[in-house]
Amino acid sequence: MFGNLQPQAPDKILALMGEFRADTRQGKIDLGVGVYKDPTGVTPVMRAVKEAERRIWEAETTKAYTALGGEPAYLSAMSRLVLGETLDADRTAALSTVGGTGAIRQALELARIGNPGLTLHVSDPTWPNHVSMARFLGIPVAEYRYFDEASRGVDFEGMKADIGRARAGDLVLLHGCCHNPTGANLTADQWAEVSAILARTGAVPFVDLAYQGFGDGLDEDAAGTRLIVANAPEALVAASCSKNFGIYRERTGVLLAKVEGRAARDLAAGTMAFLNRQTYSFPPDHGARIVQTILDDAALAADWRAELEEVRLGMLSLRRQLAGEMRSLTGTNRFDFIEHHRGMFSRLGATPAQVQRIRDEHAIYMVGDSRLNIAGLNEGSVPVLARALVEAGV
Incomplete structure (x- = not known):
């Protein structure tokens, strides 16, 4: 039976994660995996989640x-x-x-x-x-x-x-x-x-x-x-x-x-x-x-909404910063779409060859279609990405 199994194509994003982990270069940047990260590169546990878990742990009497x-x-x-x-x-x-x-x-x-x-x-x-x-x-x-x-x-x-x-x-x-x-x-x-x-x-x-x-x-x-x-x-x-x-x-x-x-x-x-x-x-x-x-719970819900709003506004700020860096470096507004997009992702328009060059020369990891996770950036890495995009001819 198992002799009929065929190899399955690996998930491209999961494969990219493996390549990123294996890269030993200092300052490498992961913009591939679709997970929110704070400016320190950590996916934090939200305050309201921590408090909810505490209450559940204290009150729970069964795992039925x-x-x-x-x-x-x-x-x-x-x-x-x-x-x-x-x-x-x-x-x-x-x-x-x-x-x-x-x-x-x-x-x-x-x-x-x-x-x-x-x-x-x-x-x-x-x-x-x-x-x-x-x-x-x-x-x-x-x-x-x-x-x-x-x-x-x-x-x-x-x-x-x-x-x-x-x-x-x-x-x-x-x-x-x-x-x-x-x-x-x-x-x-x-x-x-x-x-x-x-x-x-x-x-x-x-x-x-x-x-x-x-x-x-x-x-x-x-x-x-x-x-x-x-x-x-x-x-x-x-x-x-x-x-x-x-x-x-x-x-x-x-x-x-x-x-x-x-x-x-x-x-x-x-x-x-x-x-x-x-x-x-x-x-x-x-x-x-x-x-x-x-x-x-009204208080927990309010705190969760407030922290979620901090996350959202942080990503919008990174979008504005990256669009501004690209305007400064290229002298054009052709990257302003980054500021207008919403959520964690934007597709930049780079070719697979340009994405590979950015990975090879700058240790910046994006999906091959040039989708980047904006939440993988911080204020310090935005200029690094912008320069890499320009140098790759994006």
């Missing part, structure tokens, strides 16, 4: 299983955080998942059960695991135009034309905010146009909300998702707590499914719990309990 679909209090708290005042509890089923990735996987499984003939429409480019998971499940994938290489913004006319070809029952995957890997986001007016197109075609929106709070603010980053879900008869949302709560290793996420009524909600919830049973049975509870403890 919780509910198959997840702890109801956590599901309620996350539903409110993601959907806000647009939440229709009578039409929304929720599932606790193993991170945002687990939410995406369960969403694809659920959609495939509901419509075995669906196609998943994804942005060009998108997070590679979107495509990898869909193809592993045998779901056809179609790309829609999204990123304009010339302006480093959204090719919205191309996007509209392509998603307009989606069929009823297809899934159209949308990045809720902080597009990965480009950093280029839709405007409020563009979200409204996308919503109208999906209503016309009957395609089902599937929003990946991995970075809520990292772009323009918690509610601002969820505005597009809330508009889409409110206007659609059916919708899926996969949300992650890894970034905005900083609990990457706790693998905490949620899947929300908006359906057409209470009976459909209960059916969807039962099917989602069944999918958990078939994959990992009961979902992990520790991260979920941290999140629920924070969101359900």
Whole structure:
């Protein structure tokens, strides 16, 4: 049996992490891995998370299983955080998942059960695991135009034309905010146009909300998702707590499914719990309990929001600094898109050869398509990167 196994292509980002660790040069800079880091290069434990864990440790009396679909209090708290005042509890089923990735996987499984003939429409480019998971499940994938290489913004006319070809029952995957890997986001007016197109075609929106709070603010980053879900008869949302709560290793996420009524909600919830049973049975509870403890306590929630805002503003400051350095060194404003992008990522427009040169000559590690993690920088390393980009001819 095992003789039929075939080597799998290594994940490019994980491979890059290995190369970075093996590099013995002083002053090396990791801009590849998609994890938030503070100015000292550490992914910190947030204050509210520490306090929530203390309370949980002191109060917890058992490690017995919780509910198959997840702890109801956590599901309620996350539903409110993601959907806000647009939440229709009578039409929304929720599932606790193993991170945002687990939410995406369960969403694809659920959609495939509901419509075995669906196609998943994804942005060009998108997070590679979107495509990898869909193809592993045998779901056809179609790309829609999204990123304009010339302006480093959204090719919205191309996007509209392509998603307009989606069929009823297809899934159209949308990045809720902080597009990965480009950093280029839709405007409020563009979200409204996308919503109208999906209503016309009957395609089902599937929003990946991995970075809520990292772009323009918690509610601002969820505005597009809330508009889409409110206007659609059916919708899926996969949300992650890894970034905005900083609990990457706790693998905490949620899947929300908006359906057409209470009976459909209960059916969807039962099917989602069944999918958990078939994959990992009961979902992990520790991260979920941290999140629920924070969101359900006014003081903890306020402290978490304040620290998250510090993180967001810090990334915006780095964006402004890098754009300013590039203006100074090149005498042009062609890198101003860095300041306008949101979240951890921007795609710079460097060729793979230029990215390799920057790695070889300056020990600066980026993904081959020139996606960089802005949170991997600090005030001292921004000028180093800027000079390396100019010297490589980017």
